[in-house]
Amino acid sequence: MQIKTILWREWRFFLHRFWKITTSQLVTPILYIITFGIGLGDKLEVGGQPYLFFLMPGILSMVTMRNSYYAVSMRIMLGRLNDRSFETYIYAPMKMSSLTLGYLLAGTLRGLYAGAFIFIISFFTKRAIDVSFALVFMLVLNSLLFSAIGFIASMVVDTHYDLSRFTNMVITPMSFLCGTFYQVSNLPKIFKWVIELLPLTHTTRLIRRVSFGYGIDYFSLLIVLIYIFFLTVISIRICYREITY
Amino acid sequence: MIKCESLYKSYGDIYAVNNVSFEIETGTFLGLLGPNGAGKTTLMRTMIGLLEPNKGEISFDNMKMQKDNLEIKKRIGVVTQHINLDKELTINENMIFAAKLYRINKDKINLEITKTLKLLGLYELRDRKTKKLSGGMKRKLMIAKAIIHNPDYIFLDEPTVGIDLNTRKEIWRFLRQENKKGKTIVLTTHYIEEAEQLCDLVMLMSDGKIFKEDNSKNLISEIGDFKVEYNDTEMYFYNSLREAKIATKNSNKIFSISKTSLEDVFFHYTNKKVN
Ligand SMILES: Nc1ncnc2c1ncn2[C@@H]1O[C@H](COP(=O)(O)OP(=O)(O)O)[C@@H](O)[C@H]1O
Ligand SMILES: [Mg+2]
Numbered sequence: 001m002q003i004k005t006i007l008w009r010e011w012r013f014f015l016h017r018f019w020k021i022t023t024s025q026l027v028t029p030i031l032y033i034i035t036f037g038i039g040l041g042d043k044l045e046v047g048g049q050p051y052l053f054f055l056m057p058g059i060l061s062m063v064t065m066r067n068s069y070y071a072v073s074m075r076i077m078l079g080r081l082n083d084r085s086f087e088t089y090i091y092a093p094m095k096m097s098s099l100t101l102g103y104l105l106a107g108t109l110r111g112l113y114a115g116a117f118i119f120i121i122s123f124f125t126k127r128a129i130d131v132s133f134a135l136v137f138m139l140v141l142n143s144l145l146f147s148a149i150g151f152i153a154s155m156v157v158d159t160h161y162d163l164s165r166f167t168n169m170v171i172t173p174m175s176f177l178c179g180t181f182y183q184v185s186n187l188p189k190i191f192k193w194v195i196e197l198l199p200l201t202h203t204t205r206l207i208r209r210v211s212f213g214y215g216i217d218y219f220s221l222l223i224v225l226i227y228i229f230f231l232t233v234i235s236i237r238i239c240y241r242e243i244t245y
Numbered sequence: 246m247i248k249c250e251s252l253y254k255s256y257g258d259i260y261a262v263n264n265v266s267f268e269i270e271t272g273t274f275l276g277l278l279g280p281n282g283a284g285k286t287t288l289m290r291t292m293i294g295l296l297e298p299n300k301g302e303i304s305f306d307n308m309k310m311q312k313d314n315l316e317i318k319k320r321i322g323v324v325t326q327h328i329n330l331d332k333e334l335t336i337n338e339n340m341i342f343a344a345k346l347y348r349i350n351k352d353k354i355n356l357e358i359t360k361t362l363k364l365l366g367l368y369e370l371r372d373r374k375t376k377k378l379s380g381g382m383k384r385k386l387m388i389a390k391a392i393i394h395n396p397d398y399i400f401l402d403e404p405t406v407g408i409d410l411n412t413r414k415e416i417w418r419f420l421r422q423e424n425k426k427g428k429t430i431v432l433t434t435h436y437i438e439e440a441e442q443l444c445d446l447v448m449l450m451s452d453g454k455i456f457k458e459d460n461s462k463n464l465i466s467e468i469g470d471f472k473v474e475y476n477d478t479e480m481y482f483y484n485s486l487r488e489a490k491i492a493t494k495n496s497n498k499i500f501s502i503s504k505t506s507l508e509d510v511f512f513h514y515t516n517k518k519v520n
Contacts, residue, residue, distance in 0.1 A: 005345040009331070012342075016333045016374075084329040088390075091293050092346045093318040243294070243314070 002094060006102025007109075010075070014110070025114045029063050033121060036181065046183060056129055057208040058180035060118045061142060065200055068111030068143040069171055072103055073150035077163050080154070096239040104147045104235065111143025112136075134210045141224050142203035148231035155238045179204045199227045246271055247292070247398065247429065252301035254291050261287035262298070263453030269431075269446065271306075271397070274424045276444030277433040277455075278507065280519050284453040285433035286326050289402050292431070293323055305398065319347065322391035326402035326433075328383050332376040336367055336386055339375055340393060347394035361389045365419065381412035388416065392423065399423060401432045405439060417443055435519050437508045447507065451515045465505045468513050472505045480509065 014021060036055055044051035079086035089099050122129045129135075149171075157163045178184070178200035184192060195201050202220035209217055247269050254262040261284040269275050277285045290296045292303055294314050303310040305317045330339055340358045349357060362368040365385045370378070378386065384404060391399060401420070405413040420443060424430050434440055440447050441461045448458040457464060469482025471489040475498045482505060483489040489502050511519050 002346075002348075005342070008345060009334075009342050012338050013331070013333050083332050084325075084327055085331050087295060087325070088329055088343075088346070091295055091318060091321070091323045093315045093348070094346065095315075 002098035003102040003105065006099060007106055010103075010106035013075070021110075025063070025067055026117055028066075029059050029118055029121065032059055032062075033125070038125075050126075052125060054183075054208075055181065056118070056122050056125070057211040058204060060115055060129065060139065060211070061200065061204040061207045062175050062180045063118055064111040064115040064139050064143045065146045065203070066171070066175060067114035068107040069146040069150040069167075071110035071150070072107035072147045073154040073163060073167075075106075076103065076151060076154035077157065077160065081158075081160065090242055096243055097236050100151065100232070100236045100239045103151055104144060104232065107147030107150060108140060108143040111147065112139060115139050115143075129211050130213075132210065134216065135207065138203065138206040138210050141228065142200075142207065145199055145203060145224065145228050145231060148228065148235050151235045152231065152238055155235075155242075174198055174200050179208075199224060202227075246306055247431070248302075248304045249292065250302045250304075252288070252291060252303070253299045254287050254296060255299055256287075260453045262291060265301075265453075265455055267448065267455065267458065269429065271429050272424070272427050274420075274430045274443060274445045275432065276440035276447045277431070277450055278435065278437070278440040278447055278511070278519060279433075279450035280435055280517060283450045285450055286402055287453075288450070289400055289431065289433055293321060293400055294318065319394070320396050321398040321400060322394065322396035324384075324387045324391045324399075324401040324404050326406075328387065330375045330383060330386060330390075333374065335372050335374050336362070336378070337371040339386060339390060340371075343390040343393045349394060357393055361393055365389045366415065381408045384408055385412070385416065388419070396428070398429045398431070401430070403433055403435070405434070405436065437506055437519060441507055449507075449511055449514065451511075451517060456514060457510075461507055464507060464510050468505065468510055470505055471502060472509055473500055473502050475500045480512075482509070482513070 033052075033055070036051065038052070046054040076086065119129055119131060153166050154163055157166070177195055178198050179195070180200070184195050184201060184205075187195065202217075202223045205217055205220045206224065209215060249268075250266050252262050252265045253260060263284070265288060277288065279285050287296065291298050294303075294310050294317070305320065308317050310317060331342065334342065337358065340362065341354060344354045344358060359368065362371055365388060367382065367385055367389060370382065375383065375386065388401070388404065391401075399420075404420075405416055408416070417439070420430060420432070432439070432444065445460055446458065447461050447464060448455045449464070450456070459467070466484075469484050471483045471486050473481045473483065473489050473493055475481075475496070481492065483492060486502070493500050493502065508519055511517070
């Protein structure tokens with residue numbers, strides 16, 4: 001299985017950088033929890049609940065999204081533009097579909113790994129998140145979706161600068177605007193429309209509802225699955241473009 | 246057998262490979278010799294399927310790159326001009342990765358890796374991270390990775406650039422051995438010595454074209470085995486030392502007589518030096 005070959009390589013990479021990866025991905029969520037949750041959390045309420053309660057699933061969504069996106073896009077970009085190790089796949093007898101799926105899976109696992117810490121952190125606040133199968137499933141979808149976005153972005157850029165611009169212009173705004181920190185329903189109508197088109201809005205909704213025990217929003221689930229389907233297809237196609245024959 | 250038919254590859258307006266055709270027999274040790282910018286890398290990358298030619302066809306033993314690229318790729322080993330190792334991983338992990346990539350049987354992986362690393366003198370260093378290796382060791386690891394699946398064809402793009410003399414000789418010895426085992430080797434170089442000593446077929450390349458191909462002995466004999474150089478500017482070639490001596494007998498200019506090298510051959514046809 002060639003997918004396993006990719007996963008093996010990324011697993012070794014992960015082990016070599018275990019402490020760096022682990023510590024750096026802890027910083028951001030802890031900052032958010034301290035500033036928004038603990039700092040403001042007691043004074044604010046959203047939907048009749050303390051803000052921290054509302055915030056936790058949002059952070060879970062943002063952290064899985066960002067880490068899977070970063071993990072894939074950095075690895076692919078550096079492999080293509082820096083150490084050029086990416087081309088070893090191209091002159092090897094490698095199916096581009098396996099290559100793509102391998103990286104999307106590796107990114108998904110990195111997203112889940114980052115998410116696991118939010119569960120642990122939440123345990124020390126007054127609002128522990130309950131782990132359920134449905135919740136993990138939603139996190140997998142979120143991570144997979146943003147792994148694919150990271151994959152596509154890093155496959156089409158020609159410089160580091162382009163990728164960081166895409167991250168700053170698209171990924172970072174998205175991570176704040178899509179209901180991770182507030183309720184989208186509070187927004188003016190036109191604005192809401194735009195936000196409803198973005199995938200993170202739907203994954204965040206799914207994650208939050210499931211973690212509150214409100215059940216699955218099937219409309220959002222459908223949108224997310226459609227997104228994943230098309231982004232995966234595009235990822236594979238872009239990868240085949242690298243094989244010139 | 247490798248066959249290239251009317252290959253063209255351009256970057257914008259410049260043809261880095263400009264109508265190249267050749268055929269080489271299995272077991273050949275081919276050297277592509279030319280100065281920087283001649284198009285050697287582009288030609289090699291086109292041959293191994295990393296670049297798509299604008300026109301032309303490449304085939305290996307009657308399998309066409311266009312159609313059977315997966316099958317062909319199983320049978321070629323590649324050492325690119327730049328180092329493309331996974332820096333974070335150790336030597337051993339890089340090897341396991343290559344072995345998995347080329348689908349070597351699980352129970353044979355360790356054996357093959359040990360054998361290959363020992364051949365290239367890297368076995369003792371196998372747990373060292375790649376980013377901590379010297380240039381020569383990295384290059385040897387690139388070669389080890391390229392041959393782990395016992396390919397029939399080995400492509401090496403300037404494999405000894407920037408490497409100390411001992412390591413270079415070691416690599417040469419190794420490549421000679423592989424060639425003796427019947428492997429076809431395609432090597433690019435701008436080192437005259439490398440082409441002269443290793444290759445049984447040399448193709449001279451300049452401006453995207455291969456303008457001459459033969460073994461180095463014939464390439465040299467064709468213009469004359471001995472060179473007379475006056476004041477380091479004018480050059481004349483003679484077939485024997487006797488003729489060269491006769492020609493210089495009455496000269497009152499400063500001159501030197503030496504054996505013709507491939508560098509001279511290259512200069513003779515192009516007015517350009519390889520180095
Ligand atoms: N990616 C590229 N984009 C544009 N021009 C290139 C590129 N790669 C090589 N060239 C040009 O093509 C010509 C051949 O380059 P190359 O194949 O690297 O030669 P060599 O390997 O013999 O030094 C050179 O003129 C070089 O500048
Ligand atoms: Mg070159």
